[in-house]
Amino acid sequence: MGIRLDGASAFSGAIISPYYDSLLVKVIAQAGDLESSCAKMNRALREFRVRGVKTNIPFLLNVLENQKFLNGNVDTYFIDENPQLFKFTPSQNRAQKLLSYLGTVLVNGPSTPLATPLKPAEIKPHIPAIPIDILEPPRGLRQILLEKGPEEFAKAVRQHNGLLLMDTTFRDAHQSLLATRIRTHDLLNISPYVAHNFHNLYSLENWGGATFDVALRFLHECPWERLIDMRKAIPNIPFQMLLRGANAVGYTNYPDNVVYKFCDLSVQCGMDIFRVFDSLNYLPNLILGMDAAGKAGGVIEAAISYTGDVSDSSRTKYDLKYYTNLADELVKAGTHVLCIKDMAGLLKPKAAGILIDAIRQRQPDVPIHIHTHDTAGAGVAAMLECAKAGADVVDVAVDSMSGMTSQPSMGAVVASLQGTPSDTKFDLRNISEYSAYWEQTRTLYAPFECTTTMKSGNADVYLNEIPGGQYTNLQFQAYSLGLGEFFEDVKKAYREANLLLGDIIKVTPSSKVVGDFAQFMVQNKLTADDVLNKAEELSFPKSVVEFLQGAIGEPHGGFPEPLRSKILKDMPRVKGRPGESLDPLDFGKLEKDLREIHPTITEKDVMSAALYPQVTNDYLHFKEAFGPVDKLETRIFLTGPKVGEEFDVTIEKGKTLGIKTLAMAEDLTVNGEREVFFEMNGQLRSVFIKDKEAVKELHIHPKADKSNKNQVGAPMPGTVIDIRVKVGDSVEKGAALIVISAMKMEMVVQAPKAGKIASLNITQGYKLEGDDLLLTME
Incomplete structure (x- = not known):
């Protein structure tokens, strides 16, 4: 370190590396007074970029911003008396980290596994314009919520003339069609247009469910930052999320304080409406989630997960009485809005009229919101029937992101209701522009398309009952397990597995239990009879075992016997609400342990780690190694740039990197690395990336001899x-x-x-x- 004051008008600083004595750079700033001279030096040091070594620049910046130093009131004890000078955040070095990421993708392939051989389209989606003379978007229902609270919001919804819509394009639509892979980058591009042209939406579903896990695990971005950034871009439309009751946004039970803290932080970051459900309609789990959402200040939208067929008198397990009784319980527990969650698209038009009419007669004052999937192709008809029977809100997705395992078409529902008492008052021209953006954006996610195998609606969903949000993920799981060509067998096994488990309600995480079971059966060529006969000898998926132990609650009608006893043998069983017996999570200890490895974590990272410990740890390591990859355009993020390609990356407002990919060395270094060359803001840069294939040792793992019982x-x-x-x-x-x-x-x-x-x-x-x-x- 070197600091020297020359009179009152100049400041000189030496930038020194503690590791390389030969690295010494001297900078001199001069001005009419010390404060101005320090300001010049401050700017000069902030513009320095020294790569590969540590420097004393952060320390010098602390000195330059210390008020005693700026006043010239220092002596030889200045550093001793100001230990805070040594407290600083290390340089983010984001640009170099991004180059390392790009180099890694170019050398070793995508960091996010691509589910199919298809490649992202080479396209920049057209973003429709909004009026430049209108700074603030129109008022929406969110203003009523903020000004008057959840109860008055619910009253406004119930008194609204016409059918209200929730747009699922930002969450469930892409979960169902594209394995939840849509990135924040593409959501934010269209957010201002949505705020200005769709302000009369009931809500925009943009969070929760699988988006939380996938954002961390596969997209390498923070789900909390997604929510915060979207809230800034869309201040007028209520945001809605999917909360898995006592499972929060995970696949297991958590201590109660985790669920409460999660809901509280979600509201702080911009969430408004919590669609609370339980995968088994298990009331104790549902009520816990409702209480957590309500205490956080959110709108409680308790959901009844729908299965079976209330219009078929031969299907008696989930009959009309089952649903109306459950609706009564949820209203009694304090829900603001009542939701029917038809997660697989099983709600046929006739059944929709019967069910909604029955609930409306018993609950005349509570808003009713209907969710469905269009897997069989009957979704629009079912939603129109719901509106006719007294529903207040239905879920739709913009046209180019609708249909099949997604939600019914927004444009179709809007057009069908024009001129009727249920008229939504949406402009089809706005829907067309909105749809055109997503039609182009969807081509960027070609590797994750469910349409690689599913080309149209498929009524076999009435047999297998696979939830729309699970369909593509189940398909990609099958590919990863080497079962891609047997996906039809997996779908048939899904039905068999469900019946073996007692015909349970199937939605995350219970749907995962059935999906794991089905793939296990196909992988091992097992029929339902084989499972029953060999249950005591087989090693079942962990999720199946835990379900039978009672780890996610108790299914309607109880657990299947004798299968349960055969699988569990003398394993312990959970009685009552699973999370009730868990000790509260010590968030202080979790933060302390996490900060030892990741010093710059935030409260949001700690919350993520409480839900997904290993996934969050991996995400934080990735972010520290590769920087803000969420700022890259989607094609470049997924498959990397082409050699010779020029592109811009805006890493924060006012800071844009101009990058050009120049070349990749053919020869390996002695360490098995390839040098990748870039030009960044006109300067030559290179990174060394270990080539995993080139240095991989040949290793053949022995196979088990199936004839050898040992x-x-x-x-x-x-x-x-x-x-x-x-x-x-x-x-x-x-x-x-x-x-x-x-x-x-x-x-x-x-x-x-x-x-x-x-x-x-x-x-x-x-x-x-x-x-x-x-x-x-x-």
């Missing part, structure tokens, strides 16, 4: 996440040996017999193929 093989491809035994351990039949994870599905491999562990052939984190040898027993 060898235990991997029941599916995946990653070893837990090894619960060691060589020499004696185990009983059915004991947990290894835990394998693949695409969010975890499976516990159990001992096929009693014996001793003779050898282990895997280690923690090992990548496995199906039938790879895990261990040998004796």
Whole structure:
């Protein structure tokens, strides 16, 4: 470090690296007084970029902004008496990190797994213009909510003339069609247009459900920042999220204080309406989520998950009385809005009229909101029937993001109701422009398209009952497990698995249980009879075992017997609400532990870690290594730029990087790295990226001999996440040996017999193929 004052008019600073004595840069700033001279030096130091070594620039900047120093009131004890000078945030170095990301994608391929061989289109979607002379978007229902509170908001909805719409384009539509892969970058591009032209929406669904997990896991962006940024762009339309009751936005139960804190932080970041549901319609879980949303100040929209067919008198498990009784309970528990959540698109038009009319007669004052999927192609007809029967709000998606496993078409519903008492008062020309943006944007996500296999509506959903939001994810899971060509078999097995489990309500996380079960059956070529007959010998997916233990609640009609007893044997069972017995999470300890590894975390990161510990940790490591990748255009984020391509990246307001990809070295360095060359803001830059394929050692893992009863093989491809035994351990039949994870599905491999562990052939984190040898027993 070097600091020297020359009179009152000049300041000189030496920038020194503590690691390289030879690196010394001297900067002199001169002005009429010390304060002006310091201001010049401050700007000069902030514009310095020294890569690859640490410098004392952050310390010097602290000195330059210290008021005692600016007043010239310093002596030789100045540094000793001001230890805060050494407290500074390390340089973000975002530009260089982004180059490292781009280089990594160019050398090693996409960081986000692409589900199909299709590539993103080379297109920049046209963003429709908004009037430049109108600064503020028109008032919407959110102003009523902010000014008068949830109860008055609900009254305004019930008294509204005409049918209200919720637009799902920002969440469920792309979850259902594109495996939840739409990035914040593309959502923010169209947000101002939505704020100005769709201000009379009931709400915009833009958060919760799978978007939280996928944002962290696959898109490498913070879901909280997405919510905050969208709130700034759309201040007038209520935001709506999907809350999985006691499961929050996860797949398991959490301590109650986690759910309450999550809802509170969500409201602080801009959330308004919480659609609270439980995957089994289990009231204790539902009521916990409702209470958490209400105490946070949000609108409670309690949802009844719909399955079966109330228009078919032969289907008696989920009859009309079941739904009307449940609606009464949710109104009694304090819901502001009542929702029917038809997550698989099973609500036929006739059933819709029967169900909504029955609930409306019993609950004349409560707004009714209907959610469906258009998987079979009957969604528009069903929503029109709901409006006729007394529903206040229905879910739609903009035309180019509607249909099939998504929601019914916004344009079709709007046009069908024009000139009727239910007229929505939306302008079809605005819908057309909005749709055109998404039609182009959707082509950027070609690798995730459900239309690679599903080209039209499919009425087989009335048989398999696969939720629309699960359909594409289930398809991509099947591909990752090597079952892509057997997806029709997976769909049939889904129906069988559901019936084996007792015909349960299927929505996250119970739908994951059925999906895991179905893929397990196809992977191992098991029929329903095989499962029943061999249940005591098989190693079932972890989610199936936990469901049968009662980890997500109790299904209507109870658990299936004797299957439950055969699978669980003497494993423990959960009684009552699963999360009730969990100790409160110590957020202080969690933050302390997380900050030791990631010093710059925020309260939002801690909350994410409470829900998804490993996923959040991986996200934070990725962000620290590669910077704000969410600022990249989607095609470049997914597959990288072409050699010679020029593009801009705006990393914050007023700071845009001009990048050009120049070349990639053909030869490897001695460390197995390739040098990738860029030009950034006119300056030559390069990064060294390890080529994973070039340096990968040839290693063939042995397969388990199925004829040898002492060898235990991997029941599916995946990653070893837990090894619960060691060589020499004696185990009983059915004991947990290894835990394998693949695409969010975890499976516990159990001992096929009693014996001793003779050898282990895997280690923690090992990548496995199906039938790879895990261990040998004796």
